[in-house]
Amino acid sequence: MTRTYPDTIAAPLTRELVVKKSRFIAHLVPVRSVAEADEVIASVRRQYWDARHNCTAMVTGVTGDQARSSDDGEPSGTAGIPMLEVLRRRGLTDVVAVITRYFGGVKLGAGGLIRAYSTAVSDALDEAALLHRRELLEARIDVPHGDAGRIDNGLRDWADAHGSSFGDVVYGSVASFTLWVPPTDQALLVDDLAALSAGSLAPVFGETRVVDVVA
Known part of the structure; x- marks a missing residue:
């Protein structure tokens, strides 16, 4: 029986979502290792140094057995884990997601943040070319x-x-x-x-x- 493996994305992409004046800029990049994912995260943080948050989620390994996420100052569980769950639900690996948030002055609450971070990743993935x-x-x-x-x-x-x-x-x-x-x-x-x-x-x-x- 042929073994099945998670998919990955073919190329980097960036998409923006605006929710109640807050900007959520989703960066999705294919990577081959945790070290490469960390380099992508560091690069985004340097580029968007003035943003309040750069939240992250990554899945790596041929079988998708390595995963990590960070809320980067957002309330615990409202950013990194929801982002990671989208990557898992889509059956992806060797990909890192970084969402840059510029606060718009209106608080979204825990539920609003979870929806915003999840949607930002999901909408970007809807436009991604996949590699099986x-x-x-x-x-x-x-x-x-x-x-x-x-x-x-x-x-x-x-x-x-x-x-x-x-x-x-x-x-x-x-x-x-x-x-x-x-x-x-x-x-x-x-x-x-x-x-x-x-x-x-x-x-x-x-x-x-x-x-x-x-x-």
């Missing part, structure tokens, strides 16, 4: 240069149709293509590549790895 994490099998195909263009097009179409990731092409004495394919599609790739190349090509399979695939 999949456990995929490496497949290398060496192709004579004369056939490389045609095989390239065929393999890219195959990858798009079968939830696979197309890797870099290396040109040497032959053109070497790398695909990352679902292990359950191993035999299918062998058959389809044989059909595409009139039986002249066969993939060489390597390691299995967790790979990001565009949603």
Whole structure:
């Protein structure tokens, strides 16, 4: 049975929410470690040094097993944890959320703060491009240069149709293509590549790895 993994976001994004004159600026950034998340947080705090709060939440690790949050001066439990719960509910990992708040002069109360911080993260995620994490099998195909263009097009179409990731092409004495394919599609790739190349090509399979695939 193929193991499932949390998704992540494809690129950083920033969105703003205004609630009763308070500005909540949500920064969402993909990261690969706690240290990288800490660097993002420090950078946002330097950029928005004049804000009253820069609240944070992060989930990291391939399985999303590491999590941390901070209310940064807001009443306990009204910012970091609600932000973290949104990331968890969306099934995400390797992402850090920082919400910069500029106080608008109107107190929101605990319930209002929880809603505002949750909504700020949720609204930003609604616009995020996602990367699916999949456990995929490496497949290398060496192709004579004369056939490389045609095989390239065929393999890219195959990858798009079968939830696979197309890797870099290396040109040497032959053109070497790398695909990352679902292990359950191993035999299918062998058959389809044989059909595409009139039986002249066969993939060489390597390691299995967790790979990001565009949603």
